[in-house]
Amino acid sequence: MRSLFVAGFVCSLIAGCASSPPAPQRQAMRERDSVGTHERPRSADVPAAPADLPAFCAAHACRRDVTIRLHRTDGSVFEEHKDFMQPPVQDTVVTVLPGETVRFVPVWKDGAFAYWREPGGSDSPDTQVFSVKLEETDEHKGTMMGIITNSGAHTAKLRLEMLRLDDDASHYTSSCPIMPGKTSFELWPEPVFTLVVTSAEILGPDAKMVCD
Numbered sequence: 001m002r003s004l005f006v007a008g009f010v011c012s013l014i015a016g017c018a019s020s021p022p023a024p025q026r027q028a029m030r031e032r033d034s035v036g037t038h039e040r041p042r043s044a045d046v047p048a049a050p051a052d053l054p055a056f057c058a059a060h061a062c063r064r065d066v067t068i069r070l071h072r073t074d075g076s077v078f079e080e081h082k083d084f085m086q087p088p089v090q091d092t093v094v095t096v097l098p099g100e101t102v103r104f105v106p107v108w109k110d111g112a113f114a115y116w117r118e119p120g121g122s123d124s125p126d127t128q129v130f131s132v133k134l135e136e137t138d139e140h141k142g143t144m145m146g147i148i149t150n151s152g153a154h155t156a157k158l159r160l161e162m163l164r165l166d167d168d169a170s171h172y173t174s175s176c177p178i179m180p181g182k183t184s185f186e187l188w189p190e191p192v193f194t195l196v197v198t199s200a201e202i203l204g205p206d207a208k209m210v211c212d
Contacts, residue, residue: 053084053086054083054084057084060087061087061089061118062084062085062086062087063082063084063085063086063087063088063097064083064084064085065081065082065083066081066082066084066085066097067079067080067081067082068080068081068082068097068098068099068193069098070098070136070142070165070191070193071136071139071140071141071142071191072142072165072166072190072191073141073142073189073190073191074142075140078165078191085097088100088102088104089102089104089116089117089118090116091115091116091117092115092116092198093116093196093197093198094116094132094196094197095194095195095196095197096132096133096134096146096194096195096196096197097134097193097194098134098135098136098144098191098192098193099134099135100133100134101131101132101133102131102132102133103118103119103129103130103131104116104117104118104119104129104130104132104197105117105118105119105120105123105127105128105129105130106128106130106156106200108202111202113199113200113201116197126152126153127151127152128150128151128152128153128154128156129151129152130148130149130150130151130156130158130197130200131147131148131149131151132146132147132148132149132158132195132197133146133147133148134146134192134195135147136191137187141189142189142190142191143187143188143189143190144187144188144190144191144192145185145186145187145188146160146185146186146187146188146192146195147183147184147185147186148175148178148183148184148185148186149178149182149183149184150178150179150180150181150182150183150184151180151181152180153180154180154202154203155177155178155179155180155202155203155207155209156177156178156200156201156202156203157175157176157177157178157200157201157203158175158178158197158199158200159175159197159198159199159200159201160172160173160174160175160186160195160196160197160198161173161195161196161198162188162192162194162195162196163192163193163194163196164190164191164192164193165190165191165192165193166191170196173186173188174211174212175211176209176211177203177207177209177210177211
């Protein structure tokens with residue numbers, strides 16, 4: 001199993017950084033979509049695919065006709081196609097696939113994170129919206145970047161996990177606080193099949209600006 005280590009990164013109050021130090025790993029459950037036969041690892045926080053995924057997607061905003069193509073660090077290419085995949089924004093989790101940009105809104109209750117929702121047309125201009133983009137930075141090396149933007153009026157921190165391309169476990173990955181209206185750049189030295197956002201936290205004025 002390859003360990004995660006970011007050899008170099010830029011970290012500031014405007015542009016954050018990501019590293020992946022050793023952390024306790026949860027045994028991931030495995031997902032087998034009803035469309036397609038290739039098993040994919042999933043985080044314990046990611047809801048299992050419904051038994052009848054096409055029927056589920058007829059009533060929900062699922063991903064459709066998805067092709068994921070990534071370069072491994074050894075130069076080989078991974079490619080997978082799915083007719084249907086679960087929605088990117090669900091109450092308990094947000095998932096971002098390579099090449100995607102996903103926008104989502106945190107809902108707070110008594111100052112604590114409660115659940116996620118999609119942005120809506122009735123949202124006020126001051127609604128806090130996060131945007132996460134996951135992309136390859138160098139196809140010859142298999143390196144990845146997450147670009148995370150915070151449109152809200154408060155500094156916030158997202159809790160992230162990642163699903164590696166050739167690994168059956170979900171892994172904690174660090175993230176940096178994101179100031180209002182700013183963007184954080186998170187780097188990984190290997191292919192990331194899915195970036196998972198599990199929760200968020202508002203940081204007060206006295207909170208430490210720590211990337212962990």
